[in-house]
Amino acid sequence: MQSAQFQIVGTETASRPQGQIGAQVYRQEGKLSTKPTSLELQTRDDYPGQNPNLDGRGNYVVIGSTVYKRGTTFSGWELSSTYDADPSSYAYVNPTTWPASSGVTLLGASSINGMAAWVMQATDGVGRTFRAWIRETDSYPLRYSTSFMNVKLRTYYINALYQRFNIPVVIAVPSQSNHGIVPIGTPISLPSGSVTLTRVAFDCSGSPTHRPAPLHKLVTITLAFRDTGPDAMLISPFDWRLYGDGTEGATAADTANPASLTAQILKPGENVSGIVTFEVAEDAYQLITVGKLHDVTAVVSVFLPMYPVGLPPCSHPDS
Numbered sequence: 001m002q003s004a005q006f007q008i009v010g011t012e013t014a015s016r017p018q019g020q021i022g023a024q025v026y027r028q029e030g031k032l033s034t035k036p037t038s039l040e041l042q043t044r045d046d047y048p049g050q051n052p053n054l055d056g057r058g059n060y061v062v063i064g065s066t067v068y069k070r071g072t073t074f075s076g077w078e079l080s081s082t083y084d085a086d087p088s089s090y091a092y093v094n095p096t097t098w099p100a101s102s103g104v105t106l107l108g109a110s111s112i113n114g115m116a117a118w119v120m121q122a123t124d125g126v127g128r129t130f131r132a133w134i135r136e137t138d139s140y141p142l143r144y145s146t147s148f149m150n151v152k153l154r155t156y157y158i159n160a161l162y163q164r165f166n167i168p169v170v171i172a173v174p175s176q177s178n179h180g181i182v183p184i185g186t187p188i189s190l191p192s193g194s195v196t197l198t199r200v201a202f203d204c205s206g207s208p209t210h211r212p213a214p215l216h217k218l219v220t221i222t223l224a225f226r227d228t229g230p231d232a233m234l235i236s237p238f239d240w241r242l243y244g245d246g247t248e249g250a251t252a253a254d255t256a257n258p259a260s261l262t263a264q265i266l267k268p269g270e271n272v273s274g275i276v277t278f279e280v281a282e283d284a285y286q287l288i289t290v291g292k293l294h295d296v297t298a299v300v301s302v303f304l305p306m307y308p309v310g311l312p313p314c315s316h317p318d319s
Contacts, residue, residue, distance in 0.1 A: 001140050003033045003169040004162045006093065008041065011157040012150065030058070030093070030160075031169050037096045038063050038171035043073060052248050054290060054297070057174055062091045068174050074243075074288055074299050076180035085126050087148040092124040093160045095141045098132065100125065107131070112142045140165055178297035181288065188298045192268065193227040195291065200302040204282075210255040212279055218253070219278045221289055221302060223261055229268035236263040237276045240291045242302075246284030253277045 008028040016022040032039040041060040043051055051059075054073040061068040067080045067089070082091040091097060101122035110119050110133060117133040124130055130146035144160040179188075187194040199222040204212065212218050219242060227233045237252040237260065254260075261274025280287075291298035 001095065001138075002035060002166050003031070004141070005164040005167070005169075006030050006032065006160045006162045008090070008093070009159045009161065011159070012152070013154045028058075030090075031171065032094045033169045033171060034094070034096045036064065037094060038169075039091065039094045040171045041090055050243070050245060050286070052243055055175065055178075060090055061171065061174055062094065063171065063173055067091055074178075074181050074290070076178050077174050077176060083125060087126055087128065088150065088156070089126055090158070092126070092128075092130065092146070093144055093158075095132070097125065098122065101130075109136075115142065117142050175297070177295055178299060181299045181301050183301055186300075187226075188296065188300075190233065190293060191295050192229055192231040192233050193225065193266075195226075195293070195298060196224045197289065197300045197302065198222045198224050198273070200287075203277075207255055207257060210253065210277075212282075215282045216279055217282050217284075218255070219250075219280055219284075219287065219302070220275050221278075221300075222273060222275050223291075224271070224273040225266055226271050227266040227268050232268065233266040234294065235261065235266055235272065237261045237274070238263070239293055240276050240289055242278040242280060242287055242289050244280075244284055244287035247278075247280040247287070250278040250280050253279045 008030060010026040012024045014022050014024045026044060028042055028044055030039065030041040039062040040058045042058040043053065051072040059070050059073065062082065065082045067082055068077045069080070070077050080086065082089065082097065101124055104120060104122040107119040107121050110117050112133055116136045118136060120132045120134060122130060128146045128148060130144060132141055133143040135142050141162045143162070145158065147155055147157045150156040182188060184197050184200060187196045201220050203218040203220060206212050206218055225233060225235055240252060242250040255277045257275060257277065259275045261276050264272070266272055287302045289300050289302050
């Protein structure tokens with residue numbers, strides 16, 4: 001086998017009414033290659049807008065023995081190794097890791113979707129016992145299963161189901177341009193200077209030329225760019241998007257505000273500041289703005305106040 005697609009079916013124990021024990025089921029798609037050894041697991045988005053597909057990459061990537069992982073697409077990548085004792089590691093879903101396992105035992109034979117398979121049991125590099133179902137006809141993997149204790153102190157079961165073997169798979173090293181979420185007022189280094197989000201506000205009335213639609217509000221962010229050289233800096237309000245609970249990838253709105261940031265080229269030694277406006281649902285909150293700039297992904301938390309249920313911000317006296 002040279003490559004495969006797979007689906008993770010993760011099961012977490014969960015309490016149910018009257019003291020019963022149930023399960024919460026999660027699903028994620030993935031792909032892997034055996035030459036070279038690599039694996040990528042796609043993102044989960046249990047809450048729309050809070051883990052969007054910003055760059056088309058999963059949140060867990062393995063290249064050789066290096067593991068790249070992040071909490072969400074807003075987070076910077078953290079590097080570790082497949083040899084680190086991480087009980088939640090997905091690196092061992094790749095069959096190329098199995099020959100280095102210890103305590104390999106043949107448990108017997110079984111059948112998956114009508115295909116005869118050997119059932120093997122072993123201990124992986126982080127000390128977990130796992131089972132693998134190996135197709136008898138060609139030694140391809142059909143299923144992998146293991147478990148670990150997660151951060152909620154609940155048992156989490158991993159089941160990987162393999163399919164679509166030997167299709168072209170390329171898994172590249174993730175871009176390191178996203179260094180994670182920064183708060184308002186923190187300068188973000190750019191190749192020729194910096195950008196700082198200095199202020200955020202919401203506007204429920206708009207302007208004579210642009211008023212928010214019913215049950216919508218305008219969110220404004222003020223950006224300050226500095227070009228310290230040596231190169232010119234291309235600036236555009238449309239490089240920025242707004243995400244969060246209630247919005248996913250809102251683009252800049254043209255409000256005819258004279259203070260709006262305009263598309264321009266900043267020369268070394270020049271500074272510019274301007275407003276970028278987004279229109280989002282009235283109850284959108286926990287917002288994050290993302291600027292896809294040259295060689296840098298800028299991510300800034302622009303958290304806005306939460307109000308009681310049934311009292312949207314544009315109905316609140318403070319609005």
